Amino acid sequence: MSPLVSVVLSILGSVGLMLLVASVAIVGPGRLYDIAGELRPRLWNARRELVVLAAVLVASAVGRGALQTVSELFGLRLTGLIWALEGNFVGWLQASFASPALTVYFSWVYVYGYVFLLTFPFVAYLALPETSTLRRLLVAYALNYAIGLVLYTVVFAHGPRNLDVGTSLLFTHNPDVMALTSKVNERTNVFPSLHTSLSVTVGTFAVLTRRTYPVWTPIAVWLAASVVVATMYLGIHWLIDVIGGIVLALGCVALAYRIVDADRPDTGAAGDDAIE
Amino acid sequence: MTRHVSRRETLAAVGLAAASAGCLGRARNIVGRDRPSQLTLEINAIPADADPNGIRIARHLAEHLGAVGVDARINTLELTALQRKVFVNHDFDVYVGQFGETKPFDPDALYALTHSRFVAEAGWQNPFGFTDLDVDELLTRQREATDGREEVVADLQRRLCDLQPFSVVAFPDAVTAVRDDRFEGWSSRYPLSLGGLLGLSAVAPDESPESDTGGDNATDSDDDALGEDLRRNETTDESATGVDIDLPDGTDDGDTDDGDTLTLVTTDGRITENWNPIAVEYRRHGTFSSMLYDKLAVADGETTIPWLAADWVWVDDETIEVELRDATWHDGEPVTAADVAFTYEFLRDTSLGETETAVPSPTFRGRSTVVEGTSVVDDATVRLAVGDANRAVGERALRVPILPEAIWRERTDVATIAGMELDTETTEAVVTNNRDPVGSGPLRFVEATAEESVVFERNPDHFLVRGAIDVGETDDGSTAPDAQSGSTDDLVDDLLDGIPKRYHGKPAFDRLVVRVAPSDVSAVQAIADGLADATVSNLGPDAVPRIGRSPDARLVSGRSASFSHVGYNTRRAPLSNPRFRGVLASLLDKALLAEEAFDGYATPATSPLAASPEWVPPDLEWRGDEDPVHPFIGEDGSFDADAAQTALRDAGYRFDEEGRLLAEDP
Numbered sequence: 014m015s016p017l018v019s020v021v022l023s024i025l026g027s028v029g030l031m032l033l034v035a036s037v038a039i040v041g042p043g044r045l046y047d048i049a050g051e052l053r054p055r056l057w058n059a060r061r062e063l064v065v066l067a068a069v070l071v072a073s074a075v076g077r078g079a080l081q082t083v084s085e086l087f088g089l090r091l092t093g094l095i096w097a098l099e100g101n102f103v104g105w106l107q108a109s110f111a112s113p114a115l116t117v118y119f120s121w122v123y124v125y126g127y128v129f130l131l132t133f134p135f136v137a138y139l140a141l142p143e144t145s146t147l148r149r150l151l152v153a154y155a156l157n158y159a160i161g162l163v164l165y166t167v168v169f170a171h172g173p174r175n176l177d178v179g180t181s182l183l184f185t186h187n188p189d190v191m192a193l194t195s196k197v198n199e200r201t202n203v204f205p206s207l208h209t210s211l212s213v214t215v216g217t218f219a220v221l222t223r224r225t226y227p228v229w230t231p232i233a234v235w236l237a238a239s240v241v242v243a244t245m246y247l248g249i250h251w252l253i254d255v256i257g258g259i260v261l262a263l264g265c266v267a268l269a270y271r272i273v274d275a276d277r278p279d280t281g282a283a284g285d286d287a288i289e
Numbered sequence: 290m291t292r293h294v295s296r297r298e299t300l301a302a303v304g305l306a307a308a309s310a311g312c313l314g315r316a317r318n319i320v321g322r323d324r325p326s327q328l329t330l331e332i333n334a335i336p337a338d339a340d341p342n343g344i345r346i347a348r349h350l351a352e353h354l355g356a357v358g359v360d361a362r363i364n365t366l367e368l369t370a371l372q373r374k375v376f377v378n379h380d381f382d383v384y385v386g387q388f389g390e391t392k393p394f395d396p397d398a399l400y401a402l403t404h405s406r407f408v409a410e411a412g413w414q415n416p417f418g419f420t421d422l423d424v425d426e427l428l429t430r431q432r433e434a435t436d437g438r439e440e441v442v443a444d445l446q447r448r449l450c451d452l453q454p455f456s457v458v459a460f461p462d463a464v465t466a467v468r469d470d471r472f473e474g475w476s477s478r479y480p481l482s483l484g485g486l487l488g489l490s491a492v493a494p495d496e497s498p499e500s501d502t503g504g505d506n507a508t509d510s511d512d513d514a515l516g517e518d519l520r521r522n523e524t525t526d527e528s529a530t531g532v533d534i535d536l537p538d539g540t541d542d543g544d545t546d547d548g549d550t551l552t553l554v555t556t557d558g559r560i561t562e563n564w565n566p567i568a569v570e571y572r573r574h575g576t577f578s579s580m581l582y583d584k585l586a587v588a589d590g591e592t593t594i595p596w597l598a599a600d601w602v603w604v605d606d607e608t609i610e611v612e613l614r615d616a617t618w619h620d621g622e623p624v625t626a627a628d629v630a631f632t633y634e635f636l637r638d639t640s641l642g643e644t645e646t647a648v649p650s651p652t653f654r655g656r657s658t659v660v661e662g663t664s665v666v667d668d669a670t671v672r673l674a675v676g677d678a679n680r681a682v683g684e685r686a687l688r689v690p691i692l693p694e695a696i697w698r699e700r701t702d703v704a705t706i707a708g709m710e711l712d713t714e715t716t717e718a719v720v721t722n723n724r725d726p727v728g729s730g731p732l733r734f735v736e737a738t739a740e741e742s743v744v745f746e747r748n749p750d751h752f753l754v755r756g757a758i759d760v761g762e763t764d765d766g767s768t769a770p771d772a773q774s775g776s777t778d779d780l781v782d783d784l785l786d787g788i789p790k791r792y793h794g795k796p797a798f799d800r801l802v803v804r805v806a807p808s809d810v811s812a813v814q815a816i817a818d819g820l821a822d823a824t825v826s827n828l829g830p831d832a833v834p835r836i837g838r839s840p841d842a843r844l845v846s847g848r849s850a851s852f853s854h855v856g857y858n859t860r861r862a863p864l865s866n867p868r869f870r871g872v873l874a875s876l877l878d879k880a881l882l883a884e885e886a887f888d889g890y891a892t893p894a895t896s897p898l899a900a901s902p903e904w905v906p907p908d909l910e911w912r913g914d915e916d917p918v919h920p921f922i923g924e925d926g927s928f929d930a931d932a933a934q935t936a937l938r939d940a941g942y943r944f945d946e947e948g949r950l951l952a953e954d955p
Contacts, residue, residue, distance in 0.1 A: 015820070016811070085370055093331070093362030171365040175336030177344045184810050185831050195807035200338055201367075 016189035062151035088169030119243035153269035174248035209258025325951035341829020345886035356930035401655030412651025418860035419454035443906035478847035551798035555825035565723035569651035582690035582728035626671035630663035631694035659686035756784030757794030830888035850900035874919035
C-alpha cells in the first residue's frame with residue numbers, strides 16, 4: 014500500500030471514530046436523533062453556503078497549480094524578510110521544548126486533531142434547529158480558503174524548516190504524512206497558516222456558541238491552541254504565518270457574522286452579540 | 290557626523306538654508322551628494338526540502354554578513370527558478386549552488402565557467418559576469434598547451450582563487466540510499482551516473498518459483514553472468530510486456546515487485562516535465578539526459594571510452610576523425626554523420642544563423658567552442674576541426690549529446706508565446722520541454738506525470754543490447770568467459786569495441802521509473818519500505834541516519850566533483866571588487882560547514898579542481914582546517930566580526946556609527 018493511501022485510510026478511520034464519540038458525548042443522542050428527520054431541510058436551508066464553500070474548495074484544488082506558477086514568477090518573495098523579522102524563533106521553540114512525547118502529541122494534533130477539529134462543528138451545528146451558525150461556519154471556512162489562496166499567490170515564501178530554522182519534526186517523525194501534505198499543499202504556501210486560521214475560526218465559533226455546547230468550547234479551544242503551536246513546533250510555519258492566520262480567522266468570523274443574519278431572535282444562537 | 294537624517298529634516302534644513310541668503314550654494318553641495326545607505330545582499334538558495342545542504346551554507350553566510358553590518362536576505366526558490374534567475378537572467382547578487390559535473394573533470398571545464406567571452410550568454414557559461422584578462426589568457430593557454438599544461442592550470446587556479454568569482458565551499462559526497470534485493474552492483478563512486486546505472490545487474494530471483502536453471506551458477510561478477518543475464522532479460526522482456534498490459538497504471542501505485550523495473554526516487558521533479566538536454570534550468574547533472582541521448586564518448590573512471598563513436602583518430606594536430614557505430618534513433622531512423630555535424634553547429638548557434646546574433650546552447654558551451662567546424666566524410670564518418678586544442682581538450686569535446694537533425698532543425702526559430710516574440714535572444718530549441726524525446730541512448734521515454742513520476746524503458750535497438758545479443762546467440766548458452774572472447778571477437782568488434790564488458794547487454798532493467806518524493810526523508814523512507822531501489826537527490830543530516838535504521842537499505846557514498854559554491858554576480862558593486870569578494874570568501878568557515886552543514890559528508894576545498902588532485906598545486910591544497918588563500922576570519926567556529934570589519938575597512942569600505950556597511954551607491 015502506498016504511503017498516501019495508508020495515511021488517508023488511517024485519518025478516515027480514526028477521525029470517524031472521534032466524530033462518533035464526540036457526537037454522542039457532546040451533541041447528545043436527542044439532537045442527533047433530530048438530525049435524521051431534519052437533515053434535508055437544514056441542508057437545503059444552507060444550500061447557498063454549501064455551494065460557495067464547495068466552489069472555493071474546487072477552485073482551490075483545480076487552480077492551485079496554476080496560481081503556484083503565477084506566485085513563483087510574480088509573487089513577493091518574502092522568506093528572507095520573514096526570517097529577518099522574526100529570526101530563529103521557531104528554532105528556539107524547538108530547541109527549548111522539543112521532546113519525543115511532545116513531538117508525538119503535536120504530530121497527532123497537526124494531522125488527526127486538525128481534521129477532527131474542522132469536521133466536528135459541521136455535525137454539531139447541523140444538529141441545531143436554526144441553521145445560521147452552520148451557515149456562518151461554512152461562510153467563514155470559504156472566506157478562509159479564498160483569502161488564503163489569494164495570499165498564497167501574492168506571497169511566495171518557504172517555511173522555517175526549508176530555511177533550516179529548526180527541523181521538520183513532523184516529517185522526520187512520520188515521513189508518510191508528507192505524502193499527504195505534498196498532495197494537498199505547496200511548500201511555498203506558508204503565509205498565512207491556514208491550519209492556524211481554520212483552527213482559530215473553529216475555536217472562535219466554539220466560544221461564541223458556548224451556551225449551546227459548553228463541553229465543546231474548552232475542547233475546541235485546547236485543540237485549536239495545540240494546532241497553532243504545532244504549526245511552529247513542527248517547523249512548518251513561521252510565527253508571522255501564525256499571526257497572519259489568527260488575524261485572518263478573526264476577520265473571517267466577523268465577516269461571516271456580517272454576511273449571514275441570525276435566523277430568529279428567539280433561538281439559542283448564543284453570543285451573537287459578541288462580534289457584532 | 291554621518292548621522293542619518295530623515296527626508297523631512299533635510300527639507301527643513303534646506304528651507305532654512307534657502308531662507309538665509311548666501312548659504313544656498315553650500316546647501317546644494319551637501320544635499321546634491323548621494324547619501325550612502327546600508328548594503329543589501331540577496332542570497333539565493335533552494336529550500337531544504339530540495340537540497341538540505343545548500344540552505345545551511347546560505348544561512349551561515351547570511352549570519353556572518355549580518356554580523357559585519359550587511360543587510361543579507363535569503364531568497365529561497367525552486368531550483369528551476371534559481372537557475373533561471375542566475376544562469377539566464379543574471380539577476381542576482383549571490384547564490385549557493387553546486388557545479389554540474391559529478392565526476393572529476395578536465396581543467397578545461399573552467400573555460401566555460403570563467404572566460405569573459407561568455408559574459409553576455411545565458412547558461413552555465415560564466416554566470417558571474419567575471420572578466421579578467423589574465424584568466425582569459427591562461428584559459429586559452431591551457432587549451433593549447435601540451436607540455437607544461439600543469440603549470441598553466443596551476444597558475445589559472447591561483448588566479449581564480451585570488452579573484453574569487455565564486456567561492457568553492459566543499460566537495461560533497463554523493464550520499465545515496467540503495468537496496469540490493471532487486472539490483473546489485475551499486476558502484477560506490479558514482480552510483481547514479483550513466484555508468485553506475487548501466488553497471489547494475491539484476492539479482493537472480495532465487496526465492497521465486499520461476500527461477501531459471503541458470504540462476505544458481507550466476508555469480509557476482511557481471512562479466513561471468515553475461516550469458517545468464519541476457520537469457521533472463523530476453524525471457525523476462527516478454528513477461529514484462531505482459532505485465533504492462535495487465536497493469537497499465539503500474540507507475541501510480543506502490544507495486545514495484547517486478548524485478549525488472551528499477552525505481553529511483555528524487556526530490557527534484559524536473560525530469561518529469563522536461564527532457565531537453567540543453568535546457569539549463571531543468572538539468573542538474575544530466576544523468577537521465579545521458580541515458581536518452583548518447584554522446585560520442587563518455588567518461589569512464591579515469592579514461593574516456595568510445596560510445597556512439599566506435600573510434601576516433603587524430604588525422605592531424607587540428608582534426609579528429611570520428612567513426613560512428615551502427616545506431617538508430619528511437620524513432621527508427623539511422624544515426625548519421627550528418628546528425629553529428631548538425632549537433633556541433635547547433636550547439637554553437639541554436640538558431641543556425643537565423644537570428645542577428647548567435648543563440649548558443651546554454652549547456653555544453655565549453656565543449657562546443659572547441660569544435661570550430663565539421664565535415665561529413667561519409668554516412669558513418671565525420672571530421673571535427675578543433676584548432677589548437679590539445680588532445681585532452683579535443684577529446685572532451687566529444688562528450689556532447691548527439692541530437693537528431695530531423696527534429697531539432699525544426700526548433701531553430703525564435704521562441705514565441707502565443708505567436709508573440711518576447712525575447713529574440715532565445716530559440717524554441719532552448720525553451721522546449723522536448724516532449725517524447727527522440728535520442729539514440731540506452732533508454733527510451735515512455736510516459737510521465739508532471740511532478741509525480743516518469744517512466745523510461747530499455748532501448749532494445751541500442752548497440753549495448755544488440756551487440757551483446759550477437760554474442761549470446763553464437764555463445765550457445767555457455768557462459769565461460771574465455772569461450773565468449775574466443776569465438777565472438779569479430780562480432781564484439783563490430784558493435785561493442787572499446788566498451789567495457791560490464792556494460793555489455795545493459796541496462797539490466799526493462800523499465801526505469803523515477804518518482805518524485807516530497808523530501809529527502811521521505812525518499813529514504815521509500816527505500817526502506819521497498820517502494821524504490823535508490824535515491825537520486827542529495828540527502829541531508831535528517832535523512833542519512835534513517836538509512837542505518839532500516840535493515841534493507843544501505844548507504845553508498847562517494848566523493849562528487851560537483852562542488853558546492855557561493856557564486857557572486859561580479860557585474861554588481863561591491864561584488865565587482867575582488868577585494869570585497871575575498872573578504873566574503875573568508876566569512877565562510879568551510880571546515881565547519883563540511884562538518885555541520887554536510888554532516889561530515891563533504892571535504893572543504895579551495896580550488897574548483899580539488900576532485901582531481903593531480904592538477905592542484907601544493908600551495909592551493911587544503912591543509913588542516915584552514916583555507917590557504919582566504920582563511921576564515923575567526924577561530925574554532927566562532928566568527929570574529931570585528932576583524933572582518935577591519936578587513937573591509939582596509940579594502941576601502943565604510944561603516945556608519947551603528948556598524949552598518951555602507952553601499953557605494955544608494
